[in-house]
Amino acid sequence: MSEETEAPRYKLDEDTRELLEAALNMVSQAATLQLDENSASGLINLCDEIAHRFYIESVDYDVSDPEDRETDPDDRPTITVYKTPKREKPRFRIVVNNELDDTPPDDDDPMH
DSSP states (O other): OOTTSOOOOOOOOHHHHHHHHHHHHHHHHHHTTOSSHHHHHHHHHHHHHHHHHTTOOEEEEEOSOTTOOSSOGGGSOEEEEEOOOOOOOOOOOOEETTEEOSSOOOTTSOBO
């Protein structure tokens, strides 16, 4: 795809998205087994492009021992996890006199 053209993006149902996330995570883990750095980068770039097209986020986690001070922070191994964060369901609250209140209203409180 040329760099001038924006890649198409697609919405998925939750079950299909979870399957795709599982596949992306497997390919990402396989990238860590590659002997050639270019091959590993190619697999990660492929996963990143697929994740972008399907609105799936990725997070890199540091997998080294935090007490290992001899390893340069830029050279520490990471793991990439592809996962779309769960959206919090909206919570409804009772509004009394235009103020949020966690206590239950009594019979004298006006409700709107």
